[in-house]
Amino acid sequence: MATHPPASPVTSAPTPDWRSVKGIDAFLAVALIAVIAVCVRAIWFTPVDAMLGAAQKIFYVHVPAAIGGLYIACPLLAISSLGYLWIKDERLDRLAEASAEVGLLFMGLVLVTGPIWARTSWGTWWVWEARITSTVFLWLMVLGYLVLRGAVETPESRARLSAVMGGLAVLLVPFVHLTVRLFRGMHPGPVVLKPEAPSLPPEMLTTFLWANLAFLMLFFALLRIRFRWAGLRNAVTALETA
Amino acid sequence: MTDPATTAHRAPAFLADAWRIARKDLLIEFRTRSAFLAATVFAVLAVAIFRFTWDPTAIPAMDLAPGVLWVIFTFSGLLGLNRSFSLELAERAYDGLLASQVARESIFVGKVLANFVFVSAIQALAIPAVALFFGLEIGGAWGVLIGIVLLAALGLSAVGTLFAAIAANTRLAELLLPMMTLPFFVPLVIPAAQASSVVLRGLPLSSAMEWFKLLLAFDLMFVSACIVVFPFTIEE
Amino acid sequence: MPIPHGTAATGVADSSANRSADGEGDVALVAEGLVRAFGARKAVNDVSLRLSDGECLALFGPNGAGKTTLLRLLGGLLRPTRGRTTLHGTLLPGPSATRRLVGLISHHAMLYPALTVRENVRFAAECQGVIDADAATTRVLQQLRVLDRAETAVRYLSRGLQQRVSISRALVHGPRLVLLDEPYTGLDEVGALVFTEALRELKASGATLVLITHNLTEGLMMGDRAAIMQDGRIVHEERAENGGFDLPRFQALYRNLVHEAIA
Numbered sequence: 001m002a003t004h005p006p007a008s009p010v011t012s013a014p015t016p017d018w019r020s021v022k023g024i025d026a027f028l029a030v031a032l033i034a035v036i037a038v039c040v041r042a043i044w045f046t047p048v049d050a051m052l053g054a055a056q057k058i059f060y061v062h063v064p065a066a067i068g069g070l071y072i073a074c075p076l077l078a079i080s081s082l083g084y085l086w087i088k089d090e091r092l093d094r095l096a097e098a099s100a101e102v103g104l105l106f107m108g109l110v111l112v113t114g115p116i117w118a119r120t121s122w123g124t125w126w127v128w129e130a131r132i133t134s135t136v137f138l139w140l141m142v143l144g145y146l147v148l149r150g151a152v153e154t155p156e157s158r159a160r161l162s163a164v165m166g167g168l169a170v171l172l173v174p175f176v177h178l179t180v181r182l183f184r185g186m187h188p189g190p191v192v193l194k195p196e197a198p199s200l201p202p203e204m205l206t207t208f209l210w211a212n213l214a215f216l217m218l219f220f221a222l223l224r225i226r227f228r229w230a231g232l233r234n235a236v237t238a239l240e241t242a
Numbered sequence: 243m244t245d246p247a248t249t250a251h252r253a254p255a256f257l258a259d260a261w262r263i264a265r266k267d268l269l270i271e272f273r274t275r276s277a278f279l280a281a282t283v284f285a286v287l288a289v290a291i292f293r294f295t296w297d298p299t300a301i302p303a304m305d306l307a308p309g310v311l312w313v314i315f316t317f318s319g320l321l322g323l324n325r326s327f328s329l330e331l332a333e334r335a336y337d338g339l340l341a342s343q344v345a346r347e348s349i350f351v352g353k354v355l356a357n358f359v360f361v362s363a364i365q366a367l368a369i370p371a372v373a374l375f376f377g378l379e380i381g382g383a384w385g386v387l388i389g390i391v392l393l394a395a396l397g398l399s400a401v402g403t404l405f406a407a408i409a410a411n412t413r414l415a416e417l418l419l420p421m422m423t424l425p426f427f428v429p430l431v432i433p434a435a436q437a438s439s440v441v442l443r444g445l446p447l448s449s450a451m452e453w454f455k456l457l458l459a460f461d462l463m464f465v466s467a468c469i470v471v472f473p474f475t476i477e478e
Numbered sequence: 479m480p481i482p483h484g485t486a487a488t489g490v491a492d493s494s495a496n497r498s499a500d501g502e503g504d505v506a507l508v509a510e511g512l513v514r515a516f517g518a519r520k521a522v523n524d525v526s527l528r529l530s531d532g533e534c535l536a537l538f539g540p541n542g543a544g545k546t547t548l549l550r551l552l553g554g555l556l557r558p559t560r561g562r563t564t565l566h567g568t569l570l571p572g573p574s575a576t577r578r579l580v581g582l583i584s585h586h587a588m589l590y591p592a593l594t595v596r597e598n599v600r601f602a603a604e605c606q607g608v609i610d611a612d613a614a615t616t617r618v619l620q621q622l623r624v625l626d627r628a629e630t631a632v633r634y635l636s637r638g639l640q641q642r643v644s645i646s647r648a649l650v651h652g653p654r655l656v657l658l659d660e661p662y663t664g665l666d667e668v669g670a671l672v673f674t675e676a677l678r679e680l681k682a683s684g685a686t687l688v689l690i691t692h693n694l695t696e697g698l699m700m701g702d703r704a705a706i707m708q709d710g711r712i713v714h715e716e717r718a719e720n721g722g723f724d725l726p727r728f729q730a731l732y733r734n735l736v737h738e739a740i741a
Contacts, residue, residue: 250608250609250610251575251578251606251607251608251609251651252607252609253575253607254574254575254607259605262601262604262605263605266590266593266597266601269592269593269597270590270592270593273592273593273631274592329590329592332591333586333587333588333589333590333591334584334586334587334588335587335588335589335590337555337582337584337586337588338582338588338589338602338647338648339605340555341553341555341577341580341582342577342578342602342605342606343574343575343576343577343578343605343606343607344574344605345574346574477556478555478556478557478571
């Protein structure tokens with residue numbers, strides 16, 4: 001057998017953490033139990049809103065999903081993208097990818113739960129209300145971002161090109177929001193009741209706070225899993241191409 | 243051979259280089275006319291189709307025409323943007339350009355200029371077509387309308403050129419470009435459509451001021467941001 | 479004097495005197511410990527070189543050995559992960575003006591098919607900041623014997639003529655370092671002959687050449703030095719003796735090195 005020349009050492013490959021794929025992730029398990037518990041509490045142990053009826057309960061999912069998908073995932077995507085362009089650290093690229101994926105899921109949850117509520121209280125499935133419209137455009141942007149990631153072959157180019165797009169999102173979000181607000185301002189839609197603003201009865205407030213906590217845990221548990229999964233995938237790619 | 247010692251060089255000049263690249267792109271487009279023909283045919287066809295789906299007794303032309311105009315604007319623009327980098331990559335002329343002393347930012351500005359001229363030229367045909375088919379009386383609003391088109395064309399060219407540079411590095415470049423750019427065109431096309439609607443209705447310009455500000459802000463922010471991030475689309 | 483195996487990576491410490499080992503001329507290109515990683519894979523792994531003015535290095539190696547990546551590193555088109563390249567003391571890649579020191583020729587035409595020969599070459603000259611671009615264009619087209627086709631669109635030219643135009647494009651600004659990536663691909667006999675002649679003239683004018691090719695005969699005919707690359711490293715390097723290489727011996731050596739790795 002002829003000797004093979006020494007292959008270049010794969011020192012810079014991320015060391016995969018195999019624990020994350022063996023068995024059940026403890027953090028995710030806790031988060032899932034918390035989400036289920038909050039749902040149970042919201043459905044059976046929280047009073048029905050006198051004015052809005054049972055449909056109001058959708059907000060125990062809707063608002064936490066919006067907080068995770070819009071207010072955490074999007075800034076995280078933008079910051080880690082810009083950070084990647086700055087220091088070219090592969091972990092930031094994985095963080096951006098994970099934020100986009102989990103963000104897409106949470107924003108999707110917002111977009112699914114929104115119309116259900118709209119149907120029962122406004123009598124129509126879809127309303128071009130400013131917040132919903134902004135969310136739709138952001139959801140589409142994140143979707144485009146993930147499609148771009150899927151279309152670039154080499155890991156370095158993928159990280160760099162998608163970071164350019166993720167970084168531009170910082171500028172896009174305020175512009176979309178401004179545009180949509182201005183647009184709606186000129187054509188007023190139905191009055192939006194924001195259940196988080198008026199003072200809620202204590203029981204509902206407690207459920208609402210627990211729901212936020214549970215969904216936040218779910219958000220970060222999923223983020224952590226996707227982050228690690230991306231690391232494993234990159235390690236496999238590195239082994240295959242080395 | 244050209245003697246290295248006797249060939250005199252000048253330092254890279256940002257705008258002169260950009261202008262040279264824009265001129266080269268436009269000359270190629272003028273010679274081949276591939277994208278321009280496709281975009282023009284698309285624009286006229288789209289106007290005609292919109293006209294046939296329109297019930298003039300139900301919807302006033304003024305309500306529909308600005309939307310039609312800006313839908314055509316966006317999609318015909320996209321047709322030109324793909325060509326911007328595909329003509330560089332066909333024979334890898336891009337490598338030669340990147341290996342020259344021209345600054346990356348100059349390349350980008352040159353490409354944006356060429357696309358800007360391209361998009362504006364399509365609009366020069368599309369607006370009269372819309373006006374004709376929808377029976378619009380543009381009258382004295384021409385000046386403002388051209389201003390809106392130029393503002394929107396600049397923003398569209400800048401963002402579109404950047405994404406075309408990104409898409410050129412991928413499989414499915416033609417499919418990917420609209421997916422990536424359309425969300426970014428939202429804050430461009432909505433203000434442009436609203437502003438032109440105000441103008442076409444003959445309402446006072448002051449009622450469209452907010453939209454103009456938004457267009458201007460978009461151009462300022464995105465043109466500069468795209469110039470800054472463009473070098474990152476090139477592998478080094 | 480043949481250079482023993484493996485010294486390519488270490489034989490650059492002598493930078494005190496700015497002369498190459500045998501005093502042929504000024505050292506033009508110095509590469510020290512070049513590494514370029516794509517993710518975890520090192521396409522170029524610790525390569526050092528020094529080339530003098532008017533010297534040509536013929537670089538051989540199987541597909542995927544890292545030849546093209548090395549070429550782009552030497553030309554300052556790629557940034558090394560580690561190591562550095564200098565050309566006449568100028569660090570590459572440096573400010574954008576340093577790129578005009580380099581000319582790039584590959585098996586891709588790097589031309590715009592819709593533009594004429596003259597438009598293509600003049601565009602390249604202007605991009606490189608050549609002051610009298612028209613004169614430089616005419617001169618280089620004449621040297622490569624394509625001046626009579628100057629007003630023809632490139633897409634109407636044969637492959638051989640196109641390649642001569644793309645050589646003109648790469649040389650019009652008088653580069654000090656010319657990088658050639660498989661330039662013989664698709665050239666017919668006449669084209670190859672004209673091309674080889676052009677390379678000779680280029681060498682005589684004092685430019686440094688790095689030539690990648692799969693064709694050992696052509697590469698050894700052109701090169702003053704020959705190197706074999708494998709898995710990102712230079713595994714063999716030698717210098718021409720008595721004005722040439724021993725082709726059969728080199729062929730055998732190449733086959734041994736490359737086939738050993740495949741087996």
